[in-house]
Amino acid sequence: MQIVLISGLSGSGKSVALKLLEDLGYYCIDNLPATLLPQTVRLLQGEGHQRVGISVDIRGAQSLPALPDCVADLKSQGLDVRVLFLEAKTESLLKRFSETRRKHPLSTLHTDYTVAECISLEREILASVADLSHRVDTSELSANALRAWVKQFLALDQSRLTLIFQSFGFKHGLPLDADFVFDARCLPNPYYDPSLRPLTGLDQPVIQFLEAEAAPQAMYTDVLRYLENWLPAFDRDNRSYVTVGIGCTGGQHRSVWLAEKLAAHFAQDRQVLVRHRESSPT
Known part of the structure:
Protein backbone atom coordinates (compact mmCIF):
# COMPACT_ATOMS: atom_id res chain seq x y z
CA MET A 1 0.00 0.00 0.00
CA ALA A 155 8.21 7.50 -8.94
CA LEU A 156 11.09 7.68 -6.43
CA ASP A 157 12.54 4.70 -4.61
CA GLN A 158 11.95 5.71 -0.98
CA SER A 159 14.65 3.36 0.31
CA ARG A 160 17.39 5.49 -1.25
CA LEU A 161 18.51 9.08 -0.70
CA THR A 162 17.31 11.29 -3.54
CA LEU A 163 19.70 13.99 -4.75
CA ILE A 164 17.83 16.87 -6.40
CA PHE A 165 19.58 19.43 -8.60
CA GLN A 166 17.45 22.53 -9.09
CA SER A 167 18.42 25.42 -11.32
CA PHE A 168 16.92 28.84 -10.61
CA GLY A 169 17.32 32.55 -11.31
CA PHE A 170 18.43 34.79 -8.47
CA LYS A 171 16.29 37.61 -9.86
CA HIS A 172 13.24 35.47 -9.02
CA GLY A 173 14.44 34.68 -5.48
CA LEU A 174 16.13 31.82 -3.68
CA PRO A 175 14.33 28.46 -3.57
CA LEU A 176 12.99 27.76 -0.08
CA ASP A 177 13.56 24.01 -0.39
CA ALA A 178 17.32 24.07 -1.14
CA ASP A 179 19.76 22.47 1.32
CA PHE A 180 22.76 23.89 -0.56
CA VAL A 181 22.93 26.90 -2.90
CA PHE A 182 25.75 27.52 -5.36
CA ASP A 183 26.05 30.80 -7.26
CA ALA A 184 27.00 30.56 -10.95
CA ARG A 185 26.56 34.27 -11.72
CA CYS A 186 30.33 34.79 -11.85
CA LEU A 187 30.62 32.50 -14.90
CA PRO A 188 30.69 33.80 -18.51
CA ASN A 189 27.12 34.62 -19.49
CA PRO A 190 25.69 33.25 -22.79
CA TYR A 191 22.88 35.80 -22.47
CA TYR A 192 25.10 38.48 -23.99
CA ASP A 193 25.45 36.50 -27.22
CA PRO A 194 22.27 37.32 -29.21
CA SER A 195 22.33 33.90 -30.87
CA LEU A 196 22.41 32.12 -27.49
CA ARG A 197 20.01 34.37 -25.59
CA PRO A 198 16.79 32.50 -26.55
CA LEU A 199 18.36 29.11 -25.77
CA THR A 200 18.92 27.36 -22.43
CA GLY A 201 21.66 25.32 -20.81
CA LEU A 202 20.07 22.24 -22.35
CA ASP A 203 20.97 23.38 -25.88
CA GLN A 204 24.24 22.30 -27.48
CA PRO A 205 25.41 25.81 -28.53
CA VAL A 206 25.15 27.00 -24.91
CA ILE A 207 26.90 23.87 -23.65
CA GLN A 208 29.73 24.42 -26.13
CA PHE A 209 30.01 28.09 -25.14
CA LEU A 210 30.37 27.27 -21.43
CA GLU A 211 32.62 24.26 -21.82
CA ALA A 212 35.02 26.26 -23.98
CA GLU A 213 35.79 28.43 -20.93
CA ALA A 214 37.99 27.45 -17.98
CA ALA A 215 35.86 28.99 -15.19
CA PRO A 216 32.70 26.88 -15.69
CA GLN A 217 34.70 23.66 -15.63
CA ALA A 218 36.56 24.80 -12.50
CA MET A 219 33.28 25.56 -10.70
CA TYR A 220 31.84 22.21 -11.77
CA THR A 221 34.91 20.42 -10.38
CA ASP A 222 34.80 22.31 -7.08
CA VAL A 223 31.06 21.76 -6.50
CA LEU A 224 31.42 18.10 -7.48
CA ARG A 225 34.25 17.59 -4.99
CA TYR A 226 32.30 19.34 -2.22
CA LEU A 227 29.21 17.20 -2.72
CA GLU A 228 31.20 13.97 -2.99
CA ASN A 229 32.87 14.81 0.32
CA TRP A 230 29.66 15.61 2.22
CA LEU A 231 26.91 13.43 0.77
CA PRO A 232 28.09 10.37 2.75
CA ALA A 233 27.29 12.33 5.94
CA PHE A 234 23.70 12.76 4.74
CA ASP A 235 23.54 9.04 3.98
CA ARG A 236 24.62 8.26 7.54
CA ASP A 237 22.01 10.69 8.85
CA ASN A 238 19.29 8.70 7.02
CA ARG A 239 18.18 11.71 5.03
CA SER A 240 15.65 10.96 2.30
CA TYR A 241 16.26 14.07 0.16
CA VAL A 242 19.05 16.57 -0.45
CA THR A 243 18.27 19.52 -2.73
CA VAL A 244 21.14 21.39 -4.38
CA GLY A 245 20.19 24.79 -5.78
CA ILE A 246 22.27 26.13 -8.67
CA GLY A 247 21.54 29.77 -9.42
CA CYS A 248 22.43 32.28 -12.11
CA THR A 249 20.82 35.60 -12.95
CA GLY A 250 17.84 34.41 -14.99
CA GLY A 251 17.96 30.67 -14.39
CA GLN A 252 18.14 29.80 -18.09
CA HIS A 253 21.75 29.21 -19.13
CA ARG A 254 24.59 28.74 -16.63
CA SER A 255 22.57 27.25 -13.77
CA VAL A 256 20.78 24.83 -16.11
CA TRP A 257 24.07 23.68 -17.64
CA LEU A 258 25.75 23.17 -14.26
CA ALA A 259 22.74 21.38 -12.73
CA GLU A 260 22.55 19.00 -15.70
CA LYS A 261 26.28 18.29 -15.67
CA LEU A 262 26.34 17.53 -11.93
CA ALA A 263 23.21 15.40 -12.19
CA ALA A 264 24.71 13.34 -15.00
CA HIS A 265 27.74 12.55 -12.85
CA PHE A 266 25.85 11.59 -9.67
CA ALA A 267 23.18 9.63 -11.57
CA GLN A 268 25.81 6.98 -12.22
CA ASP A 269 25.39 5.63 -8.68
CA ARG A 270 22.67 7.70 -6.96
CA GLN A 271 18.97 8.42 -7.35
CA VAL A 272 18.86 11.86 -8.96
CA LEU A 273 16.18 14.34 -10.01
CA VAL A 274 16.79 17.46 -12.10
CA ARG A 275 14.44 20.44 -11.88
CA HIS A 276 14.69 23.69 -13.80
CA ARG A 277 12.50 26.20 -11.97
CA GLU A 278 12.58 28.99 -14.54
CA SER A 279 12.16 26.73 -17.57
CA SER A 280 9.52 24.34 -16.22
CA PRO A 281 6.33 23.49 -18.17
CA THR A 282 3.82 26.33 -18.31
Whole structure:
Protein backbone atom coordinates (compact mmCIF):
# COMPACT_ATOMS: atom_id res chain seq x y z
CA MET A 1 0.00 0.00 0.00
CA GLN A 2 1.30 3.46 -0.91
CA ILE A 3 0.19 6.42 1.19
CA VAL A 4 0.98 9.95 0.00
CA LEU A 5 0.48 12.61 2.66
CA ILE A 6 0.20 16.14 1.32
CA SER A 7 0.77 19.04 3.66
CA GLY A 8 2.04 22.58 3.46
CA LEU A 9 1.06 26.20 3.58
CA SER A 10 -2.39 27.40 2.62
CA GLY A 11 -2.30 28.63 -0.97
CA SER A 12 0.82 26.66 -1.87
CA GLY A 13 -0.91 24.24 -4.27
CA LYS A 14 -2.09 21.36 -2.08
CA SER A 15 -5.41 21.12 -3.91
CA VAL A 16 -3.57 20.87 -7.26
CA ALA A 17 -1.42 18.02 -5.91
CA LEU A 18 -4.35 16.16 -4.35
CA LYS A 19 -6.41 16.49 -7.55
CA LEU A 20 -3.49 15.06 -9.52
CA LEU A 21 -3.39 12.04 -7.22
CA GLU A 22 -7.12 11.56 -7.71
CA ASP A 23 -6.66 11.73 -11.49
CA LEU A 24 -3.93 9.08 -11.20
CA GLY A 25 -6.31 6.69 -9.45
CA TYR A 26 -5.47 7.36 -5.80
CA TYR A 27 -8.26 7.25 -3.23
CA CYS A 28 -8.06 10.78 -1.83
CA ILE A 29 -9.14 12.36 1.45
CA ASP A 30 -8.89 16.09 2.09
CA ASN A 31 -8.27 17.57 5.56
CA LEU A 32 -7.91 14.44 7.68
CA PRO A 33 -6.96 15.01 11.35
CA ALA A 34 -3.56 13.38 11.93
CA THR A 35 -4.87 11.40 14.90
CA LEU A 36 -7.30 9.59 12.58
CA LEU A 37 -4.57 8.50 10.18
CA PRO A 38 -3.89 5.00 11.66
CA GLN A 39 -7.58 4.04 11.79
CA THR A 40 -8.22 5.44 8.32
CA VAL A 41 -5.34 3.46 6.82
CA ARG A 42 -6.56 0.23 8.45
CA LEU A 43 -10.05 0.86 7.07
CA LEU A 44 -8.79 1.55 3.57
CA GLN A 45 -6.53 -1.50 3.69
CA GLY A 46 -9.55 -3.60 4.59
CA GLU A 47 -11.42 -2.20 1.60
CA GLY A 48 -8.55 -3.17 -0.69
CA HIS A 49 -7.20 0.28 -1.59
CA GLN A 50 -3.58 0.17 -2.74
CA ARG A 51 -2.88 3.87 -3.39
CA VAL A 52 -4.13 6.60 -1.07
CA GLY A 53 -3.63 10.37 -1.02
CA ILE A 54 -4.40 12.29 2.18
CA SER A 55 -4.20 16.00 2.89
CA VAL A 56 -3.13 16.91 6.44
CA ASP A 57 -2.68 20.61 7.10
CA ILE A 58 -3.37 23.63 9.30
CA ARG A 59 -7.11 23.01 9.27
CA GLY A 60 -6.40 20.15 11.67
CA ALA A 61 -3.82 22.07 13.68
CA GLN A 62 -4.64 20.50 17.05
CA SER A 63 -3.81 17.01 15.80
CA LEU A 64 -0.64 17.90 13.87
CA PRO A 65 1.80 17.12 16.74
CA ALA A 66 0.77 13.45 16.39
CA LEU A 67 1.72 13.25 12.70
CA PRO A 68 5.44 12.35 13.03
CA ASP A 69 4.67 9.39 15.31
CA CYS A 70 1.81 8.27 13.04
CA VAL A 71 4.09 8.34 10.01
CA ALA A 72 6.82 6.40 11.83
CA ASP A 73 4.28 3.79 12.96
CA LEU A 74 2.91 3.28 9.45
CA LYS A 75 6.42 2.96 8.00
CA SER A 76 7.27 0.37 10.68
CA GLN A 77 4.41 -1.73 9.30
CA GLY A 78 6.16 -1.86 5.93
CA LEU A 79 3.88 0.65 4.22
CA ASP A 80 5.21 3.02 1.56
CA VAL A 81 4.51 6.37 3.24
CA ARG A 82 5.56 9.56 1.46
CA VAL A 83 5.11 13.06 2.86
CA LEU A 84 5.05 15.99 0.44
CA PHE A 85 5.24 19.50 1.90
CA LEU A 86 4.36 22.43 -0.35
CA GLU A 87 5.47 25.94 0.56
CA ALA A 88 5.95 29.33 -1.06
CA LYS A 89 7.34 32.75 -0.29
CA THR A 90 5.06 35.03 1.69
CA GLU A 91 4.75 37.54 -1.15
CA SER A 92 3.62 34.77 -3.52
CA LEU A 93 1.04 33.51 -1.02
CA LEU A 94 -0.26 37.04 -0.39
CA LYS A 95 -0.72 37.52 -4.14
CA ARG A 96 -2.63 34.24 -4.41
CA PHE A 97 -4.93 35.09 -1.50
CA SER A 98 -5.57 38.50 -3.05
CA GLU A 99 -6.37 37.00 -6.46
CA THR A 100 -8.74 34.33 -5.10
CA ARG A 101 -10.17 36.59 -2.37
CA ARG A 102 -10.15 33.66 0.01
CA LYS A 103 -9.56 34.00 3.74
CA HIS A 104 -6.61 32.35 5.40
CA PRO A 105 -7.77 29.37 7.52
CA LEU A 106 -6.19 30.86 10.65
CA SER A 107 -8.04 34.16 10.28
CA THR A 108 -11.15 32.60 11.86
CA LEU A 109 -9.29 31.96 15.11
CA HIS A 110 -7.08 35.05 14.94
CA THR A 111 -9.47 37.73 13.74
CA ASP A 112 -7.04 40.57 14.47
CA TYR A 113 -4.21 39.03 12.39
CA THR A 114 -3.30 40.21 8.89
CA VAL A 115 -2.93 37.58 6.18
CA ALA A 116 0.87 37.93 6.41
CA GLU A 117 0.74 37.28 10.17
CA CYS A 118 -1.45 34.23 9.61
CA ILE A 119 1.07 32.88 7.08
CA SER A 120 3.93 33.43 9.53
CA LEU A 121 2.04 31.60 12.29
CA GLU A 122 1.19 28.77 9.91
CA ARG A 123 4.87 28.32 9.02
CA GLU A 124 5.70 28.03 12.71
CA ILE A 125 2.96 25.49 13.42
CA LEU A 126 3.86 23.34 10.40
CA ALA A 127 7.64 23.38 10.97
CA SER A 128 7.72 19.87 12.45
CA VAL A 129 5.77 18.52 9.46
CA ALA A 130 8.14 20.19 6.99
CA ASP A 131 11.10 18.52 8.71
CA LEU A 132 9.87 15.01 7.88
CA SER A 133 8.79 15.81 4.31
CA HIS A 134 10.00 16.23 0.78
CA ARG A 135 9.70 20.00 0.44
CA VAL A 136 8.73 21.81 -2.76
CA ASP A 137 8.81 25.58 -3.14
CA THR A 138 5.92 26.49 -5.45
CA SER A 139 6.55 30.26 -5.45
CA GLU A 140 7.55 30.39 -9.12
CA LEU A 141 5.84 27.20 -10.32
CA SER A 142 2.92 26.92 -12.67
CA ALA A 143 0.24 24.31 -11.92
CA ASN A 144 1.58 22.16 -14.78
CA ALA A 145 5.12 22.29 -13.39
CA LEU A 146 3.88 21.30 -9.93
CA ARG A 147 1.99 18.35 -11.40
CA ALA A 148 5.17 17.22 -13.21
CA TRP A 149 7.24 17.49 -10.02
CA VAL A 150 4.66 15.54 -8.00
CA LYS A 151 4.76 12.77 -10.60
CA GLN A 152 8.55 12.63 -10.21
CA PHE A 153 8.11 12.38 -6.46
CA LEU A 154 5.72 9.44 -6.80
CA ALA A 155 8.21 7.50 -8.94
CA LEU A 156 11.09 7.68 -6.43
CA ASP A 157 12.54 4.70 -4.61
CA GLN A 158 11.95 5.71 -0.98
CA SER A 159 14.65 3.36 0.31
CA ARG A 160 17.39 5.49 -1.25
CA LEU A 161 18.51 9.08 -0.70
CA THR A 162 17.31 11.29 -3.54
CA LEU A 163 19.70 13.99 -4.75
CA ILE A 164 17.83 16.87 -6.40
CA PHE A 165 19.58 19.43 -8.60
CA GLN A 166 17.45 22.53 -9.09
CA SER A 167 18.42 25.42 -11.32
CA PHE A 168 16.92 28.84 -10.61
CA GLY A 169 17.32 32.55 -11.31
CA PHE A 170 18.43 34.79 -8.47
CA LYS A 171 16.29 37.61 -9.86
CA HIS A 172 13.24 35.47 -9.02
CA GLY A 173 14.44 34.68 -5.48
CA LEU A 174 16.13 31.82 -3.68
CA PRO A 175 14.33 28.46 -3.57
CA LEU A 176 12.99 27.76 -0.08
CA ASP A 177 13.56 24.01 -0.39
CA ALA A 178 17.32 24.07 -1.14
CA ASP A 179 19.76 22.47 1.32
CA PHE A 180 22.76 23.89 -0.56
CA VAL A 181 22.93 26.90 -2.90
CA PHE A 182 25.75 27.52 -5.36
CA ASP A 183 26.05 30.80 -7.26
CA ALA A 184 27.00 30.56 -10.95
CA ARG A 185 26.56 34.27 -11.72
CA CYS A 186 30.33 34.79 -11.85
CA LEU A 187 30.62 32.50 -14.90
CA PRO A 188 30.69 33.80 -18.51
CA ASN A 189 27.12 34.62 -19.49
CA PRO A 190 25.69 33.25 -22.79
CA TYR A 191 22.88 35.80 -22.47
CA TYR A 192 25.10 38.48 -23.99
CA ASP A 193 25.45 36.50 -27.22
CA PRO A 194 22.27 37.32 -29.21
CA SER A 195 22.33 33.90 -30.87
CA LEU A 196 22.41 32.12 -27.49
CA ARG A 197 20.01 34.37 -25.59
CA PRO A 198 16.79 32.50 -26.55
CA LEU A 199 18.36 29.11 -25.77
CA THR A 200 18.92 27.36 -22.43
CA GLY A 201 21.66 25.32 -20.81
CA LEU A 202 20.07 22.24 -22.35
CA ASP A 203 20.97 23.38 -25.88
CA GLN A 204 24.24 22.30 -27.48
CA PRO A 205 25.41 25.81 -28.53
CA VAL A 206 25.15 27.00 -24.91
CA ILE A 207 26.90 23.87 -23.65
CA GLN A 208 29.73 24.42 -26.13
CA PHE A 209 30.01 28.09 -25.14
CA LEU A 210 30.37 27.27 -21.43
CA GLU A 211 32.62 24.26 -21.82
CA ALA A 212 35.02 26.26 -23.98
CA GLU A 213 35.79 28.43 -20.93
CA ALA A 214 37.99 27.45 -17.98
CA ALA A 215 35.86 28.99 -15.19
CA PRO A 216 32.70 26.88 -15.69
CA GLN A 217 34.70 23.66 -15.63
CA ALA A 218 36.56 24.80 -12.50
CA MET A 219 33.28 25.56 -10.70
CA TYR A 220 31.84 22.21 -11.77
CA THR A 221 34.91 20.42 -10.38
CA ASP A 222 34.80 22.31 -7.08
CA VAL A 223 31.06 21.76 -6.50
CA LEU A 224 31.42 18.10 -7.48
CA ARG A 225 34.25 17.59 -4.99
CA TYR A 226 32.30 19.34 -2.22
CA LEU A 227 29.21 17.20 -2.72
CA GLU A 228 31.20 13.97 -2.99
CA ASN A 229 32.87 14.81 0.32
CA TRP A 230 29.66 15.61 2.22
CA LEU A 231 26.91 13.43 0.77
CA PRO A 232 28.09 10.37 2.75
CA ALA A 233 27.29 12.33 5.94
CA PHE A 234 23.70 12.76 4.74
CA ASP A 235 23.54 9.04 3.98
CA ARG A 236 24.62 8.26 7.54
CA ASP A 237 22.01 10.69 8.85
CA ASN A 238 19.29 8.70 7.02
CA ARG A 239 18.18 11.71 5.03
CA SER A 240 15.65 10.96 2.30
CA TYR A 241 16.26 14.07 0.16
CA VAL A 242 19.05 16.57 -0.45
CA THR A 243 18.27 19.52 -2.73
CA VAL A 244 21.14 21.39 -4.38
CA GLY A 245 20.19 24.79 -5.78
CA ILE A 246 22.27 26.13 -8.67
CA GLY A 247 21.54 29.77 -9.42
CA CYS A 248 22.43 32.28 -12.11
CA THR A 249 20.82 35.60 -12.95
CA GLY A 250 17.84 34.41 -14.99
CA GLY A 251 17.96 30.67 -14.39
CA GLN A 252 18.14 29.80 -18.09
CA HIS A 253 21.75 29.21 -19.13
CA ARG A 254 24.59 28.74 -16.63
CA SER A 255 22.57 27.25 -13.77
CA VAL A 256 20.78 24.83 -16.11
CA TRP A 257 24.07 23.68 -17.64
CA LEU A 258 25.75 23.17 -14.26
CA ALA A 259 22.74 21.38 -12.73
CA GLU A 260 22.55 19.00 -15.70
CA LYS A 261 26.28 18.29 -15.67
CA LEU A 262 26.34 17.53 -11.93
CA ALA A 263 23.21 15.40 -12.19
CA ALA A 264 24.71 13.34 -15.00
CA HIS A 265 27.74 12.55 -12.85
CA PHE A 266 25.85 11.59 -9.67
CA ALA A 267 23.18 9.63 -11.57
CA GLN A 268 25.81 6.98 -12.22
CA ASP A 269 25.39 5.63 -8.68
CA ARG A 270 22.67 7.70 -6.96
CA GLN A 271 18.97 8.42 -7.35
CA VAL A 272 18.86 11.86 -8.96
CA LEU A 273 16.18 14.34 -10.01
CA VAL A 274 16.79 17.46 -12.10
CA ARG A 275 14.44 20.44 -11.88
CA HIS A 276 14.69 23.69 -13.80
CA ARG A 277 12.50 26.20 -11.97
CA GLU A 278 12.58 28.99 -14.54
CA SER A 279 12.16 26.73 -17.57
CA SER A 280 9.52 24.34 -16.22
CA PRO A 281 6.33 23.49 -18.17
CA THR A 282 3.82 26.33 -18.31
